[in-house]
Amino acid sequence: MKFLEKIVEDLLSKFSDLSNLNIILPGKRPLVFISKILKQNAYSGMLPQFLTIEDLIQDLAGKQHLQGVALHLFAYRVYQKVDNSEDFGGFLKWFPTLQKDWDDMLKFTDNDEKVLQWMLDEERIKNWGDDLGEEDNARKRNLNFWRKMNEFLPLLKQELNAKNWATSGMIHVAAHDKIENFAKNSNSQFVFCGFNAFTPIEESLVKNLLHWDKAICYFQADRYYIDDTRQEAGKFLREHLKWKEFNDHRSFNWIEDDFRQEKNINVYEVSGNVVQTKVLPKIFANIPIEDISKTAVVLLDENLLPASLDALTMVPNLNITMGFPLKNMSFSNAIKKLFYLQKQLEKKSSSYYYADVFPILQELPNSADDQKIVNEFISNIESRNIVYISAKMFDELLGKLSYFSLLKYPKDVIKYLDDLIHFCIDIKFRITDDDILYENISHFETTFKILKNQLQPYKIPIKIETLEVLINQLVNSESIDFQGEPLAGLQVMGLLESRLLNFENIILLSVNEGKLPLGNTQNTYLPFDVRKNFGLNTFLENDSIYAYHFYRLIQDSKNVHLLFNALSSGVNTGEKSRFITQIEMESSHNINHIVVDNASEPIIQELMCIEKTESVLAKLQEWKKSVSASHLTSYLYNPIDFYLRYVLKVRDTDEIEEELSVRNYGNLVHFAVQYLYEDLKNKILTLEDFKVLKDRVEASIIHAIETLNHQKEFYDRGMNYVHRQIAERVIRSILQYDEDLVKNGSSLEILELEKNVKAEFFINEDKTDSVMFNGFVDRIDRLDGVIRIIDYKTAKTKRLQIKSNSKKDREEQLETLFYNEDYKQALQLSIYKYVLQQDEDYNRNPLESGIWSFAEVNKGVAALDVVDFDDSEIEFAIASLINLILDPNVPFEEKEQVSW
Template structure:
């Protein structure tokens, strides 16, 4: 800590007793380092008084600061005197931004009222020069806004002063009026250390104390950016040097020449944010262990902290001097989603959308009892494919959940706030890890703060407004880490590096928009007005960040600058201009390194499973129950066959927001079964079929019940269209049958969903057998011919099979080609029907009735110059390959579904 060492050394030379000094710092972090330095120098007196510049200003003002929710509520009460028509929710959309602008006016300008009047006059001039036209237009709204602000803000200042409270800006304004008297009367001696930016009030405080010889100043500056007027990093210090207080009797301390000394600077172009964290272990390997305590990792993007910590498992001692944003933790996300659910309930209270409920249940901490209730809930809504959950059903399935009340529409916002406080309090007694506990405890504190602040005010707030209040507090909260700042590898944000120096520096996310932040100010005051009245603009903010960057480098020996070169989301993939400035202007030879994604490439090898003894045993068990769909699955992909049919794995159920192809097929199947079941075994007549046409709607409703779907699922969007198409398909099938009967054909439906069980022998001696099973959608008799019909949602494919001159070559492996999967399935059905019902094969037809080509009717399977016995041999060959221990299950490169 070279800079702090120099300050303490000089103070000890000039002051025997440091207890008489007030050391004023930009932040509190350097205090612990100063204390260690005093210990190293064996200082035996009383410690000096440490104070931040904000604390000193507040002490000088003697006002009690009001901020956050307390200020918003107080201000809203005042604003109602100006405009009683705007509710609190609308007020919150603009006041926090305006309040920051107002504080800036009081901190950086002589008179905030002048700026308010300027803004009003500017809008008046704009409106004077053009026809305002409609009352409700942007110009008119801006004019009215600043007219109200010229009345509201002075009134708010007056109301606050009556209560002896003040905003941050008012505190600075009050302190400014007392500077002269304070500097004259104070008996304290102040030491200002390491400042690189001061407001108007702060600058005057320092200068007044210098004039009365009651202060010393120590700045950390370097010739590199002080002597070069183009360097924005030296902007503040170059102006400070010109103060009249620095003369022959008082020097400006200090301007060094460290930046131009030899340094090892490397920039790393990295593809992706997380990859930056993966690079860290490699960088740390090059740093000796004894130098780790002289090494700092500076995160310019706080969201990288979890990934960084995961990558530092080999580092023994890590100290984190930054908080992790509360808003990024899982419990925070669950609370956000809970509020979204409640807002949806305000809009429509009839049902719950499943995707609004599930994330809340999954992200909130749950004990075993709640976990079991949630698992049962998920299983039931997935089974029934419930997209919109009624209030009664939610109560039935989740009523015993410990926090069920949070999912219901509350009686009032205050009641909901009480429930949240109670929930967080009880949650802390459950098994939580440290981070979860801190997360919950922070939210409990936030909820209590809001409740206590709302009590004095009779404001009727909505759930949406409560959410805004909570977000405003949570967005500024972070979970602080406890560590040893004096030892180990240091992780910190850029502002935490103030006054500190490190031998080795690693910066992550050195991208434009992160360093510097650029023009990201949220303000109602235009750039030119800010510039005219001396308020900070993004240019001043950029120069502050530039100083932090260059100051950090100037005393370092090894500097590693990593930036994300990948453009995705809000990230532009553009490196910080500070890197470009270093490369073009600095005296250093900077090494540029490009790092590709360090993650291992995805293996392109196809899966392969050998048929060992255990697999063969499972295959022997499979022979007892073989379906045609098993063989079709094998044709698609042998690995899927092995996983699904041999190992009996199943894909997890998922709720369908849009009807799947499989359930669309089931919808038509069940509807046809409803219509045909009562007339099974009867010769169909015109009257019977015409009666069926009147029952199509009823059949679809029955099918929906069998699918366990809600009727609401089909009331709108694509599902309504699927339902109407299903009706048309069912109607067309009945009409097709009706046309046959009208033309004089005799049609009888013999069976529906006919279960088949038959033996199939793999050898001539009929000793090695398998057992086929399955369900045939429809068996009917048309003019004396038995038809085996399989319904398909897809179009028929390769139902006419002709092998031509290459028959002898192609026939043995006919069914090894998945183009003939439908032919394979129908062939198995024909074999089982002819054997189980003792029907001659020549009197049996097999066909596919496609819903996609429903008007074409059943399309028959037709083998040309291929005997049934030859077809059966081809089936045997396929099954023989599946059972062959020398043929492994291999994944197909392309799977065609």
């Protein structure tokens, strides 16, 4: 800590007792290092007082700082005297930005009302000679806005002063009039350490204290950017050099020449944001253990902290200064989703969208009793495929949940905050093994209490959406602070936390434009020219401040590693910071450029292969007791799927379908047609029957929906409504096709619907080994004396003709006939035909099997066409496939899925 050591050494040479000193720092972070250096210098007196310059200005002003929600509520009450037509939610959309602009006016100008009047006059000039009319438009809104602000802000200042309250800008103004007397009469000495930019009031305070010999200033400047007027890093320090207070009697301390000293600078071009952290282990492999405490990892993107910690597991001691943003933690996400749910209920409280509810229930910490209720609720909703949960069902299924009131739309915001507070208290004391979660919940508990205490006195009507904004304002600025040993090991910090500190090894991540510097990202209502004209900071001044922090950090270092994300994605342009380019072009340092290629060799995924062990063969023997045609077609599609589903009997997890799946679309038509024809089985159909059937189509669809355990509302909107209409059209087409057969003189009789059929099937010539076929035939009818076995399909028909290639390879073809996936429909029909041939009720008539495709419903039944083969040969081909499945030497191998 070269700079701090130099300060302490100089102070001890001037003062034997430091207790009367007030050391003013940019932040509290260096305090512990100063204390350590004092101890190393054998200082045994009382420690000096440590302050930030903001603390000093506020003490001087003598006003209570009002900020955050308290200021917003007070300001809104004042604003209602100017315009009482806008609710608090609308006020919050613009006031925080305006307040920052107003504080800038107060800090950097002599009179904030001049700026306000300028903005009003500018709007008047823009619209001079124009008739804005009575209609609402952007130009008229802007003019009215600044007209109101010229009345509102002076009134707000007046009412705040009456209570001795102040914003940060007002504190600067109040301190201004007291600076001269304070500097003249103070008995203390003030030491300003490591400052770069001051506001005018801060500058006046420092100058006055210097004038009366009550202050010492230590600047950490370097000739590289001080002497070169083109270097924006030295912009403010060059101005300080011109102060008349610095003369032969009182020198400007200090300007070093450290940046030009030899450095090892490495610039890493990395393809990806998180990928930057993967480079850290390689960098640390070249840093000796004894130099770890002289090393800092500076994160310009706070979101990289978790990934960085994962990558730094090899570092024995580590201290985190920056903290982890509260808004990125799991409990925070659950609360965010809870408020999103409430906003949805504000729009429509009659039902709950399942995707709004599930994440809340899954992410909030649940007791054992609550978890049981949650599991049952999710299982119930998934099994019934309920997308929109009615309020009644929601109450029935979750009513016993301990925090159920949080999921209901609140009638009173204060009561809702009470419920949130009690919920936090309840779960906080159940958590014993997760300190970070405990801290996360504790922060929210405090936030809810602050909001409740602030809201109650004002009696302002608050919507849930507004409450969410207030909570976000409090939470977004909060972070979980980590405890560590700041004097030993690696330091992980943000750029601002590095002020006054020096390290031999510096590693900066996310050195991209938009991160360093931030660029033109100011959130302000004041145009650039207005800010420039009145001396307010613009993005140019902010860039200069960041430039100074960057150069100051690396000027005393020996090894510098600068990593930037070269990948363009989202808001990231993949552009390295211009500060890197400046060093490359303007400095004399040799820079080593390293491209970290994130491209890797394609991952070779080995297809799954299951050997048929004794246990697998045993399960296959169980499978033989009930074999369906769909089992065999599943094997043809992918043997691993067959193994998992039908041998191991692994069930697919229930997933809610927001859009009707192909499978359930087919079921919808299946069940509806079954319902229609059920009462007409074993009856020759007449034209009168079809008139009745057509009138019952709507009822059949409702029956099918109930059979699927779906909600009727599921089909009332969007694509599901379209699917229902298509299903109805298919059903009517089936009825019309059958009716046309009867009209044309055919005799049609429905014999069975969803018929469960079983038959033993021998798989060897000796008929000593067999399987039991077991399945459901969608429809069996008799058309003009021919028994038809019909299988409904959603897909189009495929390869229903089976014929030999040639007499020469006929036997070989039979051996592997059904090994081809293209024949799976033909295989299914062949099995159904075989099973029905074993049934005495059907084998007396000619049998025909076919597919009725819903995709080609007007074509009717496409019959299985077996050419050149007799039934025994087809049965041999089926047996061959089954024997392949049972063959202990043929493993279950996953098929590579082809994507088009």
